[in-house]
Amino acid sequence: MSDLTPREARTVFALLKMRQSQLNRALKHVTQFIEQEPGDKNAAKLGAARLGKVAMTEPEVKAIVADRDKFVAFVQETAPTEVEHVPTVRTAYEMKLLEQALANNAPVDKEGREIPGVEIGHGSSPSQRFYADDGAERLLEVLEETDLPQIDGIDLAGLLGAKRGEQA
Known part of the structure; x- marks a missing residue:
């Protein structure tokens, strides 16, 4: 892709910000269910594949x-x-x-x-962090809708670009 024009850049910026807003809402929704204390680090897995660690930061x-x-x-x-x-x-x-x-x-x-x-x-309140394992992003390429939990009001498969099942 060549350089963007200012108009194209504004359009792409707006589209990415809208996606970012959707992702932020989804993150806020699921964070309340994690149940970690400051300093805790727990593995995140997709099936048997390890994605990385989800950690709760210590308060500063x-x-x-x-x-x-x-x-x-x-x-x-x-x-x-x-x-x-x-x-x-x-x-x-x-x-x-x-x-x-x-x-x-x-x-x-x-x-x-x-x-x-x-x-x-x-100072700042503890917050959730994610530390991806090497190669974990490749799992996004093979992610299927059936791998994901259903969350009311959030199209998680759409946000993550997961493969959708065949429509009958």
Whole structure:
């Protein structure tokens, strides 16, 4: 295929985004049935053929500013040159204090002083991931509709390009 014209590129982009939207809805629907805890990795198989592993990520632990006013007041008292005119803390200094809090596993700075308005919590929520085995994509070429579960409202065979049974 030669280079695309801008019009062709927009059309292909729109078609792929529509397919992506359908796939995202299907993924959201099936994810609720996986039943994994963070850190779990389980094999995914199609018949006897192994596709890869489905894993639940661990939540990311990070320090966050939970109460901006208390945090700014603390920095204004302990490092006034780090407070900007709108009373806000320079981003670099905020990151430094949050890194110290995370390293201490508590909302305290390197001097051991409590940093008001900061807490240790979880950043992003755990999410499902898939790690394909080598050659697993070739299985999509031989996938048949009968290999797949039936899901109300989702044409899984169509989304995956599975071979459909003979119509009588």
